[in-house]
Amino acid sequence: MRTLLGDLLAHRLSQAPAGALNKRLYDVLQAAIQEGAIATGSRLPASRDLAKELKVSRNTVLAAYEQLQSEGYLQTRTGSGTFVCEQLPEIVLENSEPLPAQGTSFHYVSLSRRGTRVLGRSGAGAYQWGAFMPGVPDVSHMPHDIWRKIQLRLSRRMPVEALSYSSHGGCLQLQQALADYLRVSRSLHCSYEQILITAGTHQALDLLAKMLCDPGDGAWIEEPGYWGFRNVLAVNGIELLPTPVDEQGMMLPDVAALSGVTRLPRLICVTPSHQYPLGAVMSLQRRQQLLALAKSSGSWVVEDDYDGEFRFGDSPIPALQGLSADAPVIYLGTFSKTLYPGLRLSYMVVPKPLAARMKMAYSELYRGGNGLVQLTLAEFIREGHYAAHVRRMRQLYSRRRAALVQVITNSLGSAFLAQQSNAGLHLILSLPEHIDDVALAAELEQNGVLTRPLSAYYLQGASRRGLLLGYACVEEQNMAATFEPVRKCLQRHLQPA
Numbered sequence: 420m421r422t423l424l425g426d427l428l429a430h431r432l433s434q435a436p437a438g439a440l441n442k443r444l445y446d447v448l449q450a451a452i453q454e455g456a457i458a459t460g461s462r463l464p465a466s467r468d469l470a471k472e473l474k475v476s477r478n479t480v481l482a483a484y485e486q487l488q489s490e491g492y493l494q495t496r497t498g499s500g501t502f503v504c505e506q507l508p509e510i511v512l513e514n515s516e517p518l519p520a521q522g523t524s525f526h527y528v529s530l531s532r533r534g535t536r537v538l539g540r541s542g543a544g545a546y547q548w549g550a551f552m553p554g555v556p557d558v559s560h561m562p563h564d565i566w567r568k569i570q571l572r573l574s575r576r577m578p579v580e581a582l583s584y585s586s587h588g589g590c591l592q593l594q595q596a597l598a599d600y601l602r603v604s605r606s607l608h609c610s611y612e613q614i615l616i617t618a619g620t621h622q623a624l625d626l627l628a629k630m631l632c633d634p635g636d637g638a639w640i641e642e643p644g645y646w647g648f649r650n651v652l653a654v655n656g657i658e659l660l661p662t663p664v665d666e667q668g669m670m671l672p673d674v675a676a677l678s679g680v681t682r683l684p685r686l687i688c689v690t691p692s693h694q695y696p697l698g699a700v701m702s703l704q705r706r707q708q709l710l711a712l713a714k715s716s717g718s719w720v721v722e723d724d725y726d727g728e729f730r731f732g733d734s735p736i737p738a739l740q741g742l743s744a745d746a747p748v749i750y751l752g753t754f755s756k757t758l759y760p761g762l763r764l765s766y767m768v769v770p771k772p773l774a775a776r777m778k779m780a781y782s783e784l785y786r787g788g789n790g791l792v793q794l795t796l797a798e799f800i801r802e803g804h805y806a807a808h809v810r811r812m813r814q815l816y817s818r819r820r821a822a823l824v825q826v827i828t829n830s831l832g833s834a835f836l837a838q839q840s841n842a843g844l845h846l847i848l849s850l851p852e853h854i855d856d857v858a859l860a861a862e863l864e865q866n867g868v869l870t871r872p873l874s875a876y877y878l879q880g881a882s883r884r885g886l887l888l889g890y891a892c893v894e895e896q897n898m899a900a901t902f903e904p905v906r907k908c909l910q911r912h913l914q915p916a
């Protein structure tokens with residue numbers, strides 16, 4: 420089969436000066452990557468296919484690929500293929516100067532201070548699936564057949580409200596289905612009027628930051644905590660106040676002991692059902708303390724229940740929001756973990772008095788849409804497919820987690836699994852303090868294994884070292900082989916210099 424990339428390379432090879440074929444192919448590939456003709460993050464053809472297309476030997480292609488890999492242009496990912504690296508050796512985002520366009524003084528890449536701040540904190544890679552990418556479900560299990568049938572049926576008679584702009588915070592049917600689901604499965608106090616459908620948790624938090632905070636207000640965020648929260652809040656001018664977590668969740672000051680000078684935050688952002696990334700469950704005593712503190716200080720609690728459905732072994736942890744009927748809590752939920760992140764559907768549950776205002780603000784700022792998808796999801800929930808899918812995935816992830824725990828215990832020892840929670844889509848491989856987990860994760864990424872360094876989740880200096888390993892996408896029978904590059908790489912780092 421002929422491909423556009425094959426045509427481009429064949430043409431450039433025919434123009435290249437004489438010389439060893441693998442060197443010419445290397446030059447042509449390198450130039451195409453540097454110019455952006457082959458985009459960063461894109462997948463290259465398998466060596467066998469490219470060799471066939473260019474009518475050269477496979478060894479010629481392999482030699483060019485290997486050279487580019489050793490120079491940091493390409494990386495291989497186990498079971499997925501060869502990819503152009505996100506960050507090329509000579510193109511480092513932070514160092515890029517605004518480029519004046521030829522013949523004019525207009526700076527096409529001069530960003531606002533806020534824009535620069537967004538990019539300075541950015542961590543999103545082009546490839547976000549596979550071993551051992553944390554926080555990502557096994558998207559290949561999504562029951563598309565059922566989804567498609569529902570969608571086809573509904574699309575034959577779409578109500579006009581679902582085809583026009585939405586000013587009601589999403590489709591009524593989805594709000595109703597969700598309210599019923601959340602009351603039963605997550606013990607929430609809610610009715611459908613309180614539910615606002617959003618396009619991902621980041622968007623929900625952006626709305627909260629804009630509507631409930633002014634620039635300069637403070638937010639307590641968990642330390643360590645989710646980078647996404649930090650970025651969205653900081654870009655909205657909110658001061659980040661990192662607050663340490665222990666095995667009971669966020670550590671809080673005693674309300675009675677608060678002095679007049681204590682700076683109280685506008686938002687208190689927590690992950691009480693499964694602290695991200697360490698995994699603690701917030702104790703009942705801490706939950707009550709948090710609600711009392713929020714009520715007395717006029718702070719909003721933002722409860723991020725990102726993966727509350729996935730607890731293995733013991734029973735689900737009820738949401739904090741459900742603890743008291745008038746709790747000053749805004750509950751955030753997402754379908755990114757239970758269905759798939761590309762769906763971009765999430766929701767917030769807000770106290771009744773705030774709901775209409777937030778819905779109006781949502782349509783002013785973002786305008787709701789995707790009516791057909793929302794109606795399909797409502798029916799998918801109502802017919803019981805959602806609960807069944809979550810149940811199936813919970814069993815699957817439980818087995819995959821157990822397999823990874825077993826592999827780590829056998830190959831490294833249980834000391835590398837300190838303080839684990841039996842929940843979620845990732846676990847923490849605990850590392851000794853002297854290990855540079857950032858360097859280790861970068862090295863693994865070069866070898867096609869995606870992990871995240873635990874120290875990067877801390878905003879302030881002192882941090883625990885470790886790797887977040889997402890097991891959701893790795894089949895049990897492949898766990899040992901997939902973990903092997905991690906073990907090998909770690910053994911090298913553990914050896915005394």
Ligand SMILES: Cc1ncc(COP(=O)(O)O)c(C=O)c1O
Nearest residue numbers: 554619620621645695725753755
């Ligand atoms: C702690 C935490 N909260 C929320 C989310 C979900 O974000 P979204 O709904 O935008 O996919 C994630 C995703 O990785 C997460 O790790």
